[in-house]
Amino acid sequence: MAVKQNRKSHSRMNLKLLIAVSSVAIASHILPINALEIHPISRQFQLAKTPDERQPEAVQQGIEQIPVAEPPVTPQRTQSINSPLPVRVPAPETNPNLQPTATNSTPEIFPAASNPTPQPSQNQSVSPTPNTNSTRGRNSRTVAAANSRTPNYRDINFVDIAFGILDKRDFQAQGRAYHFYQFEGRENQLIQIRLLGSADKRRSNNLSLRPYMFLLDPNNNVILKRGGGETERDAFIFARLPVAGVYTIAVTSQNPGDTGRYSLAIRDDRASYILDETGELSQQNLVLKQNGTPYNVKEFQGKKNQLVSIRVDSLNEEFSPYIVLLDAQGQRIAANSDRNGKYSTLIDRARLPEDGTYYIVVTSSNPNQRGNYRLTLF
Template identity: 30%
Template sequence: SPRGGSGNTGIGFAISIDRVQPFLVAVREGRAPRTAQQAPQLGGGPNAQRITLNGTALQGELSARSGVLSSDSSFFNAYTFEGRAGQEVTVEMISQDVNAYLILLRPDGSDLAQDNDSAGDRNARLTAVLPETGLYTILANTFEPGETGRYSLSATIGVATAPAPNASPRPTQPSARVLLQVEGSLGPNSLIWQEDNSPYQEYSLNGQAGQTVTITMESIEFDTYLILLDANGRVVGQNDDESTSSTNSQLTVTLPSTGTYRIIANAYDRNGRGRYVLTVR
């Protein structure tokens, strides 16, 4: 799920965590419809529309008739598709009218991936390996509240290669220069993420605009969770599980600007404790 502490905190480039978190918390606590059971009435918005994987791109419009995220009043339209565990799905939202933002929800309503600008300009593209079989929900959203306009939305299936269960960490590729590698641990002395009381450690990364980095967090002792924040505290990327058969985390992002980024080495829940290896390439 998206994490949020102080300030603004997706995969992608920048969403205030306060926007999505209240709805996802409501889902987990049973106070909102679950997408696995019905086409969702997300936050009182219209029913979700079905989207066909590898089908023709859908044309949509964000307007006063769209759903509204209660925390920031940004508009969204919801779409659902049936996915199978292990499928690699790419969702793309293209618009000349709005600054596109995509959110992909798991069958239980929790966050799987988010993106702002990965398709270039103000267009959004996210790729995720589906962790389970079920009904997934796409939120076609905007970066800023109040944005309205037309867009196209597509969802395609790729081929994902998952590592074998309990596989050892992948070796560093010779061509991938290691920018940072550290062994750490989460325990009683770790920082605590305010939204869910999960422990975390924080690291700094100096990056250049347009630079692509891959961050991995690997542990055999707990379910890892990675978040990358920009200098303003906005999420550039986040990931829970790198594949359906691994609880290690990995995210690859293109940095939107030059500056100092914050890597949050987190646990998926408050019970996560143990050693890990964090690598940036």
């Protein structure tokens, strides 16, 4: 009898021991996770990432491997070309319940439909002809005009090509002759403008011209300004018009005092944009570790064998863009940098190797340059 009781006691002890060992084993698996919540200094455990979660890390590695030893960019112009026309201040909305008082005076401003007389700056010599409208349109941005002549506006349509010859007798601003063209634009209308200068250098009639142009909104704010670079005589503008109204194209020379022949055409931009947005390279951006160049990344979904084109335009000619197209594994599909000191660059019809997520890296050819840009994918 005693032997049977000893066996039962022994069995109970073994069972208790087994339960205790099992509890310790279970607790050993639970403890590290609980310990992370209670004791921050405890050892950290990380769960393995899925393939989709690993892709951005691969893309980041691909970004850091972007070569920065690109061919040198032609030195850009040191002299900035400013708009020849003052910005119009929109008329404030009037409240019919408010009565004018003797102490409140409203300064005279340009109506939206009028063509203002540009004002000469104080550091420019002007002709002695009196300017009877010298008090109109004064604001912080005045025109450096070489004479008191008002600009002559010509209409331009989306069908024909306009031809002109810049002459020293034309309206002058900042030592440059100007021609002005106007057209009716729609809100969000996509347009492209081409300005082609002449290479005619005959001694008898030198009409050679490296052209430059501004696109101004209905209030004369600069949307884009563009020249043909340091060597080319062909300038392009691709733009999305912000509002409906009358837009102005100001045509001039890239160098002060130059005159010559040009052709100008404006067309609807019929590209089917997959992506169309503005961005900025600034001090707040991420930077490449190799040389500190700021960059932005934009992703999109692509299909196998799809042909895509990517264009980046520096809006205010602040930097020469450099764009790289990467796949989800960080492999470089295509790249293009502005090697001629211009302010636009294009990846033309890159073929995507497979279905998936792709990444557009926008950076600058020069680590010290940055600014606003427009990115389009089509």
